[in-house]
């Protein structure tokens with residue numbers, strides 16, 4: 738259950754990127770707040786800015802304007818090192834592509850983030866996490882020896898092994914057939930719920946988003962609907978969010 742303490746806060750956020758044809762305004766004045774433990778689906782047509790919004794929330798991209806605050810870190814004041822450390826410890830990410838390292842076994846892939854963080858029992862913890870996603874019997878297999886669904890389980894184990902308070906998924910079932918995708922999503926919701934992980938799930942699948950506590954809809958770089966907070970829709974008064982922040 739969400740405990741109403743904000744863990745992700747965006748306030749008046751815009752993203753403008755340079756392209757050959759000049760600057761492109763990709764995200765426009767976005768404000769919302771996500772509570773600790775909440776599960777949030779972000780939906781919208783292709784090109785509406787879902788992945789860009791996720792890049793801002795994971796700190797892979799810096800906002801051109803406005804404030805992004807995640808689990809106590811204000812991104813605008815953070816340097817690359819701080820952002821990288823923040824991602825390693827506080828954030829898990831699963832994407833459509835599995836992004837596993839082909840020359841490493843499942844176990845080694847899952848242990849990587851822990852080893853980078855200097856954790857001593859990285860392999861023990863990685864093994865436990867692979868067990869949790871039902872892959873205890875495939876630990877020594879290389880990605881090429883695993884099915885797509887199994888590879889995504891490894892990616893999920895890698896995302897969760899540091900026990901991050903937030904899990905981001907960007908179309909995590911996009912490369913899987915629907916039955917396998919459903920299994921992955923069940924697992925993702927189950928693990929997030931059991932650990933109280935805040936889940937932010939980007940998807941173009943409205944049915945999938947409906948499994949979340951709350952659905953944020955995007956179009957043309959703007960939020961057009963938010964079932965969790967009607968105050969953030971349309972012309973947002975960002976002072977509402979600032980008030981929330983000071984609690």
Ligand SMILES: Nc1ncnc2c1ncn2[C@@H]1O[C@H](COP(=O)(O)OP(=O)(O)O)[C@@H](O)[C@H]1O
Pocket residue numbers: 754755756761763781782783784785786787788789790
């Ligand atoms: N690096 C970039 N430079 C210029 N435009 C980009 C860049 N990345 C994405 N875009 C544009 O931003 C818009 C939103 O893209 P994206 O966030 O990937 O949408 P979604 O994930 O909803 O499909 C699209 O019009 C896309 O073409």
Ligand SMILES: [Mg+2]
Pocket residue numbers: 787788789
């Ligand atoms: Mg996308």
